[in-house]
Amino acid sequence: MRIAICGLGLIGGSFARAYKAQGHTVLGFDTSKNTMDYALESGICDKELKTEDIKNCDLLIVAICPEAAIRYINEIAPHVGTRCTVIDICGTKQKITESIFPLAKKHGFSFCGTHPMAGLHFSGIDYSRAELFEEASMVLVPPSDADMALTDHVIELLAPAKFGRFTLCSAEEHDKMIAYTSQLAHVVSNAYVKSPTARMHHGFSAGSYKDLTRVAKLDENMWTELFLQNVEYLSDELGFIIDSLTQYKKAIETNDADTLRSLLREGRIIKEETDGYVS
Numbered sequence: 001m002r003i004a005i006c007g008l009g010l011i012g013g014s015f016a017r018a019y020k021a022q023g024h025t026v027l028g029f030d031t032s033k034n035t036m037d038y039a040l041e042s043g044i045c046d047k048e049l050k051t052e053d054i055k056n057c058d059l060l061i062v063a064i065c066p067e068a069a070i071r072y073i074n075e076i077a078p079h080v081g082t083r084c085t086v087i088d089i090c091g092t093k094q095k096i097t098e099s100i101f102p103l104a105k106k107h108g109f110s111f112c113g114t115h116p117m118a119g120l121h122f123s124g125i126d127y128s129r130a131e132l133f134e135e136a137s138m139v140l141v142p143p144s145d146a147d148m149a150l151t152d153h154v155i156e157l158l159a160p161a162k163f164g165r166f167t168l169c170s171a172e173e174h175d176k177m178i179a180y181t182s183q184l185a186h187v188v189s190n191a192y193v194k195s196p197t198a199r200m201h202h203g204f205s206a207g208s209y210k211d212l213t214r215v216a217k218l219d220e221n222m223w224t225e226l227f228l229q230n231v232e233y234l235s236d237e238l239g240f241i242i243d244s245l246t247q248y249k250k251a252i253e254t255n256d257a258d259t260l261r262s263l264l265r266e267g268r269i270i271k272e273e274t275d276g277y278v279s
Contacts, residue, residue, distance in 0.1 A: 013128025
């Protein structure tokens with residue numbers, strides 16, 4: 001296959017490495033000259049992607065932030081053709097699918113929204129790796145009027161990345177779920193380290209601290225864009241956790257052991273149930 005990738009950061013770079021490891025041809029593009037040079041010199045990409053190359057590729061992976069992805073796909077839409085299938089890997093789906101589904105139909109190319117459930121708390125091509133997506137879940141958001149042929153084709157095109165499962169949903173379902181499973185976790189982790197105690201934790205922290213603060217180190221520009229594209233669902237999730245924390249705080253401040261024990265037990269049981277254990 002001939003694979004085109006726009007955006008050679010952690011995710012785009014990892015896709016490039018995964019396809020190269022399986023013997024496919026990879027054409028890549030990144031606005032950073034240093035990144036582009038590194039991708040070519042290290043063999044992560046075979047050549048720099050030009051707009052005129054896209055029509056001869058089997059798959060175009062757009063691995064950049066949502067607003068930039070919308071602009072880019074609008075620019076290249078007249079040049080995609082019918083051979084190349086286009087996917088984005090953005091962390092929110094409603095805005096990009098609302099923009100690109102009609103555009104793809106107008107220009108006659110196939111487009112499917114996707115979101116790989118894999119990543120690291122580091123960014124950039126230096127941290128990319130071919131095995132990043134192995135056994136991970138990949139969310140697919142096809143057009144509502146698409147038949148299974150499109151999703152089957154996308155799954156086939158993504159086979160070299162070795163995803164463990166594929167989840168199909170609407171853009172709205174995706175954004176509602178991701179507000180809880182990803183965005184809320186990043187907000188909480190980032191807020192957690194703002195305690196004055198954070199600067200004095202050395203020698204007192206172990207696994208719990210590391211687990212909770214891993215994603216506090218984030219790209220503030222990208223996550224600001226993602227949060228503000230998902231205001232309603234993320235605000236709801238923040239409301240739920242603020243209400244819960246308020247209950248814990250009150251029980252602790254009033255020395256209410258029974259309530260505190262009940263809150264902790266409830267949380268433990270929910271965790272066990274959602275992980276598939278029997279309490």
